[in-house]
Amino acid sequence: MKIARLSTYRVAPRWCFLKIETDDGLVGWGEPVIEGRARTVETAVHELSDYLVGQDPSRINDLWQTLYRGGFYRGGPILMSAIAGIDQALWDIKGKALGVPVYQLLGGLVRDRMKTYRWVGGDRPAEIIAQMQRHRADGFDTFKFNGTEELGIIDTPRAIDAAVAKVAQIRDAFGFDIDFGIDFHGRVSAPMARVLLRELEPFRPLFVEEPVLPEQAEYYPRLATATSIPLAAGERMYSRFDFKPVLAAGGLSILQPDLSHAGGISECFKIAAMAEAYDVALAPHCPLGPIALAACLQLDFVARNAVLQEQSIGIHYNDGADLLDYVLNKDDFRCVDGNIAALPKPGLGVEIDEARVIEASRNPPDWRNPLWRHADGSVAEW
Numbered sequence: 001m002k003i004a005r006l007s008t009y010r011v012a013p014r015w016c017f018l019k020i021e022t023d024d025g026l027v028g029w030g031e032p033v034i035e036g037r038a039r040t041v042e043t044a045v046h047e048l049s050d051y052l053v054g055q056d057p058s059r060i061n062d063l064w065q066t067l068y069r070g071g072f073y074r075g076g077p078i079l080m081s082a083i084a085g086i087d088q089a090l091w092d093i094k095g096k097a098l099g100v101p102v103y104q105l106l107g108g109l110v111r112d113r114m115k116t117y118r119w120v121g122g123d124r125p126a127e128i129i130a131q132m133q134r135h136r137a138d139g140f141d142t143f144k145f146n147g148t149e150e151l152g153i154i155d156t157p158r159a160i161d162a163a164v165a166k167v168a169q170i171r172d173a174f175g176f177d178i179d180f181g182i183d184f185h186g187r188v189s190a191p192m193a194r195v196l197l198r199e200l201e202p203f204r205p206l207f208v209e210e211p212v213l214p215e216q217a218e219y220y221p222r223l224a225t226a227t228s229i230p231l232a233a234g235e236r237m238y239s240r241f242d243f244k245p246v247l248a249a250g251g252l253s254i255l256q257p258d259l260s261h262a263g264g265i266s267e268c269f270k271i272a273a274m275a276e277a278y279d280v281a282l283a284p285h286c287p288l289g290p291i292a293l294a295a296c297l298q299l300d301f302v303a304r305n306a307v308l309q310e311q312s313i314g315i316h317y318n319d320g321a322d323l324l325d326y327v328l329n330k331d332d333f334r335c336v337d338g339n340i341a342a343l344p345k346p347g348l349g350v351e352i353d354e355a356r357v358i359e360a361s362r363n364p365p366d367w368r369n370p371l372w373r374h375a376d377g378s379v380a381e382w
């Protein structure tokens with residue numbers, strides 16, 4: 001069996017799908033994308049295809065190493081997202097060739113169901129609470145929302161109070177019948193993170209995500225000694241080699257590698273094992289499409305330290321298409337009480353509606369995240 005061709009499709013809302021075909025007619029799908037730079041990653045995939053066409057797709061380990069090490073320069077969001085989507089598609093092919101789900105090839109199930117959470121957009125507490133009430137009716141009891149809007153490096157007690165009041169109102173509305181993580185989204189500076197974490201502690205969030213930017217990772221252990229709230233990060237780290245110093249320094253309780261950004265299933269399987277060795281939990285980042293989610297679930301079902309799976313059903317970014325619009329086997333992704341069962345189909349377990357993908361790719365969007373500015377006109381973190 002040889003790799004015959006690679007085709008990419010950029011589709012709404014902000015995704016890029018990769019189809020790898022073999023000379024004997026097998027098809028594997030991957031999702032190589034970084035949000036807001038889909039065209040750049042797509043170009044990287046086609047540049048890397050020189051190393052793939054004509055090769056044996058079953059040699060995933062060797063092809064991964066070739067893509068990673070073969071070009072001298074390596075790492076970072078673009079190249080590692082390109083490798084991630086290719087790696088997913090190769091695992092999809094291997095599973096389909098052997099007639100088993102990928103989790104069987106990784107040693108088999110460690111759990112019967114995987115807990116997922118719902119994103120809740122918006123910044124007004126009343127709006128967030130109303131959304132949570134609707135999602136609770138669908139069986140979800142675990143949520144994530146943003147902790148603040150833009151925040152200055154040194155901001156006022158008023159800004160801190162507004163962030164705390166939002167969380168207080170949510171906790172007040174539901175008591176401890178629900179759980180939530182709070183995403184600081186890299187918007188909070190190290191000085192303000194210290195203040196906010198202390199103020200939020202009484203509301204007992206499951207975790208605070210990206211309490212500071214990954215560029216300031218030296219603060220993770222310092223912040224962890226100042227708060228009992230578990231700290232999470234990892235969506236902007238792209239390989240074992242990025243996670244290594246963070247794990248060694250301590251401070252994070254949850255790693256959030258993205259299976260479409262950090263080298264795919266092959267690399268994130270190893271990152272999960274590294275985390276387990278440090279007694280650190282895993283909660284794969286996935287505000288992306290169905291192929292990325294399927295890849296995450298393959299890992300969740302073999303990694304004992306996986307605790308929560310992000311997913312993008314109804315997420316506020318999904319403008320123009322929702323998570324399962326391009327999926328034929330929608331039932332396999334059904335959430336029961338917020339849990340997804342192991343996907344039963346071979347490979348990644350996602351059957352893509354190719355006609356719909358091709359149709360959508362004729363009019364691809366160029367999604368960008370908002371560009372925020374502080375009141376004085378300087379650029380703010382989004």
Ligand SMILES: [Mg+2]
Pocket residue numbers: 183185209210235
């Ligand atoms: Mg995040």
